[in-house]
Amino acid sequence: MTEGRQPGGSPGAGAGWAVLGTLIAGMAVWGGIGWLLDRWLSTRAFLPIGVIVGVASAIYLIVAKYGK
Amino acid sequence: MGILAAPCQPGDTGFCAPGVDEFYPKPIIEFSVAGIDFQFTRIMLLCWLITAVILAVMVAAVRRPQLVPSKVQWMGESAYSFVRDGIAREVIGVEGLRFAPYLATLFLFILGNNLLGIVPFAQIAPTSKIAIPAFLAIISWVMFNYVGIRQHGFVKYFKDILFMPGVPKPMYILVTPIEVFSTLIVRPFTLAVRLFANMFAGHLLLLVFTLGAAYLLTVGNVSAVFAPVSFGMAIIMTFFELLVEALQAYVFTILTATYLAGALAEEH
Numbered sequence: 090m091t092e093g094r095q096p097g098g099s100p101g102a103g104a105g106w107a108v109l110g111t112l113i114a115g116m117a118v119w120g121g122i123g124w125l126l127d128r129w130l131s132t133r134a135f136l137p138i139g140v141i142v143g144v145a146s147a148i149y150l151i152v153a154k155y156g157k
Numbered sequence: 158m159g160i161l162a163a164p165c166q167p168g169d170t171g172f173c174a175p176g177v178d179e180f181y182p183k184p185i186i187e188f189s190v191a192g193i194d195f196q197f198t199r200i201m202l203l204c205w206l207i208t209a210v211i212l213a214v215m216v217a218a219v220r221r222p223q224l225v226p227s228k229v230q231w232m233g234e235s236a237y238s239f240v241r242d243g244i245a246r247e248v249i250g251v252e253g254l255r256f257a258p259y260l261a262t263l264f265l266f267i268l269g270n271n272l273l274g275i276v277p278f279a280q281i282a283p284t285s286k287i288a289i290p291a292f293l294a295i296i297s298w299v300m301f302n303y304v305g306i307r308q309h310g311f312v313k314y315f316k317d318i319l320f321m322p323g324v325p326k327p328m329y330i331l332v333t334p335i336e337v338f339s340t341l342i343v344r345p346f347t348l349a350v351r352l353f354a355n356m357f358a359g360h361l362l363l364l365v366f367t368l369g370a371a372y373l374l375t376v377g378n379v380s381a382v383f384a385p386v387s388f389g390m391a392i393i394m395t396f397f398e399l400l401v402e403a404l405q406a407y408v409f410t411i412l413t414a415t416y417l418a419g420a421l422a423e424e425h
Contacts, residue, residue, distance in 0.1 A: 103248055103415030106408060110347050114339030119331075146331035153324050153332075 108151050115147025116140050172372045175364035180285060180357070204283035207269040215265070240264050240410065248414040249421065256417055259300070263293065264410040267352065271402035274360055275395050282402065285356035287349065290409075294349035297413040305420030314420070348412060355405045359398045366391035 123139020126132070184196035218233020226234060241257040244264070249256065267284060274282035284290055305314045318340050319333055366387050373384035 102408065103411040106347075106412050107415050107419075110343045111335065111339045113347070114343045115335045117343070118334045118338045122334075142331065143335065146328075147335055149328065150321070150324075150332050150335055153321065 104155055108155065111151055111154075112144065112147045115143035115145075115150070117143070119143030119146065172369065175361055175368055179360065179364060180281075200281055200283050200286060203273050203279050203281070204270060204289065207273055207283075208266065211265050211269050236265060237261050244411050244414050248411060249418040252421065253414065253418065256414070260410050260414055263297070263413060264406055267293070267409050268403065268406035271356060271406055272399075274356060274402055275363075275398050280363075281360055282356040284352055284405075285360050287353045290349040290352040290356075293352075293409070294345040297348060297416065298345040301413070301416040301420045304417055308421055344416060348409060352405050352409050355401055359394075359401055362394055363391060363398065366394055 119142045120136060120140040123135035123137070123142075126135040126139070180200075182198050182200065184198050185202065186197040188195050188197075214229060215233050218230045222230060237257075240261040241254065245253040245257040245260050270284045270289065271282050273279040274285070302314075308314070309317065318336055320329055321332065321336060324332055370384045370387035370391060373380050373387055
């Protein structure tokens, strides 16, 4: 077998799935905190804000982690 | 439990959509040890059989290795070198070679169990029962955390998860909860659910088209002309399932390797 490329997809697939997991975690954590704040203060704004903050932080985290 | 369609009553004359019941076949053996009830079903039997088959093939492959490999030796060697070179070395690097036996075992076990979903007469993948993917995910989770703790020491390993190097301090407020949640909870959860859900959905998909074809043929009116369409879809979906089954085994293995690589890396 020659060096370099191996059959059956790239190791990038693993990183791709890991990135997706981080995005989900970002939305879940900060969206969840927003949802709890909404329930506590009986507002409606914190869930969407939390989801957006979560995705933004997750993207930041991904760039810091995999973007080297 | 009719979740996907209205539950079928015994007197109903319409099409009975397959439901969750399909995953709870009648047990072959039932027994109780210390107050815990055990059921040995055909799904469990299939899992044991395929494990024995994988074992037999791999033992036969390496027992008397020849310079010019026999067919079974070639099969076993290509499967192993696919995981060793294509996953362990490619994702983790040279030090990943010591995980190649585990990764190869994981890959072959999942692949074998998945493929049972389209093997005639077996027709169900044991991985469509959440217990098997969940347990495999727990093994992988314990393993990458253990490897990380061994590599860096308990304090440094968790310090690197909590406070990722190379991130400015104020960002930790936003980033730390995500990193903890994604590493310790999302990783094992998604590993298990991705495999389970793909196999579960695939089994139901095949059942809908095959049972649909059978129903359309026997309903006794002009609908019978649509039966070949449903049957054709069942065949197309069988090939699609072959792709999904192989892919999910690959994804589970490569993700485990990615997590191991992350745990081993100097900064993760």
